[in-house]
Amino acid sequence: MEITAEIKDRLSLLQEKYAAMGQDITAYLDGLLYADYLTYWDYIHLDTLLSLQHPKTSYPDEEIFIMYHQITELYFKLALHECRQISANTSLTPDFFASRLKRINAYFTALVSSFDIMVDGMDKEQFLKFRMSLLPASGFQSAQYRMIEIYSTDLIQLVTLSKREQLKHATPAEQFENIYWKYGASELSTGKQTLTLQQFIVKYAGQLLQLAQNNIDHNFSSLYKTLLRRGEDMSAVEAELRKLDLFVNVEWPLSHYKSAVRYLERDPVDIAATGGTNWQKYLPPRFQKRIFYPYLWTEEQIEQWGKSWVMNVLKAYRT
Numbered sequence: 001m002e003i004t005a006e007i008k009d010r011l012s013l014l015q016e017k018y019a020a021m022g023q024d025i026t027a028y029l030d031g032l033l034y035a036d037y038l039t040y041w042d043y044i045h046l047d048t049l050l051s052l053q054h055p056k057t058s059y060p061d062e063e064i065f066i067m068y069h070q071i072t073e074l075y076f077k078l079a080l081h082e083c084r085q086i087s088a089n090t091s092l093t094p095d096f097f098a099s100r101l102k103r104i105n106a107y108f109t110a111l112v113s114s115f116d117i118m119v120d121g122m123d124k125e126q127f128l129k130f131r132m133s134l135l136p137a138s139g140f141q142s143a144q145y146r147m148i149e150i151y152s153t154d155l156i157q158l159v160t161l162s163k164r165e166q167l168k169h170a171t172p173a174e175q176f177e178n179i180y181w182k183y184g185a186s187e188l189s190t191g192k193q194t195l196t197l198q199q200f201i202v203k204y205a206g207q208l209l210q211l212a213q214n215n216i217d218h219n220f221s222s223l224y225k226t227l228l229r230r231g232e233d234m235s236a237v238e239a240e241l242r243k244l245d246l247f248v249n250v251e252w253p254l255s256h257y258k259s260a261v262r263y264l265e266r267d268p269v270d271i272a273a274t275g276g277t278n279w280q281k282y283l284p285p286r287f288q289k290r291i292f293y294p295y296l297w298t299e300e301q302i303e304q305w306g307k308s309w310v311m312n313v314l315k316a317y318r319t
């Protein structure tokens with residue numbers, strides 16, 4: 001085959017590139033010569049990915065439970081990838097902000113619409129058995145989920161509802177001490193923190209507080225207000241922030257709550273399967289009223305936060 005002018009051109013560009021770093025191009029051409037062709041399976045580490053499912057029991061549906069959690073964590077990772085790009089951008093524009101929020105919302109659309117894989121996709125009898133072998137582990141211990149929240153808003157919005165007003169001017173450390181999830185995964189009878197929650201705090205509390213402190217001026221709510229003060233047109237960002245608020249604080253929690261109702265509510269094993277926690281009071285969005293951007297909603301919308309949805313969910317599964 002002829003060495004065309006185009007190839008010669010590429011070679012001289014390559015030579016310039018390597019010469020600039022004091023490198024000899026021939027050694028790198030040898031590298032190309034000896035290297036294997038890249039395959040799909042090596043590039044995405046498919047064998048490793050498919051080897052990460054290790055059920056603790058022999059109930060076949062446990063694999064569905066593991067894989068769907070893994071899929072969710074990968075979507076959370078995609079969302080965090082965009083969170084970091086927004087928060088670290090030193091010349092943030094409304095266009096960039098809105099386009100990255102759109103991506104995060106696309107991931108949550110996928111998560112919400114696929115949650116039926118959990119709600120209807122496992123045999124209840126199998127679930128109630130294999131779930132017992134997994135205690136005290138719980139999706140409650142998903143640190144990525146908590147990080148998405150921290151990137152999304154001011155720490156005060158994540159404080160438990162009954163203390164939100166009172167801790168408005170408190171330090172980040174005091175607010176973090178009263179973050180809403182410290183009131184979940186607690187024993188139903190005594191209110192004591194379960195081992196699930198205690199272990200999560202030991203492993204992640206320091207890291208999460210640090211993230212919140214680093215993001216005081218760079219979480220989405222702060223960044224929105226900064227750009228607004230600068231006189232930018234924030235309408236596209238506002239629309240995406242509203243969607244994000246509903247996805248993270250109403251739609252995903254409700255899809256997830258549906259699965260808790262389906263598997264845990266009607267059965268007497270209910271209490272045992274969660275280690276006897278307060279989940280029925282804790283999980284529904286209407287009790288928690290976690291809202292990232294209250295200033296983007298009307299008083300009535302805030303009042304109705306999550307309400308009609310919860311009633312429909314319960315109606316569907318109590319019959």
Ligand code: HEM
Pocket residue numbers: 068069072073118119138139140141142145181184185186196253256259260263264274277278279282283
């Ligand atoms: C059949 C499926 C599921 C059931 C029955 C279920 C049940 C529960 C329960 C009862 C809680 C409350 C914590 C407690 O009281 O111990 C919880 C929390 C949680 N679960 Fe699940 N879960 C399921 C699937 C998932 C999946 C697939 C994920 C994805 C990562 C997940 C992530 C979470 C998160 C992030 C929390 C904390 C929610 C919050 O703090 O508001 N769960 N789950």
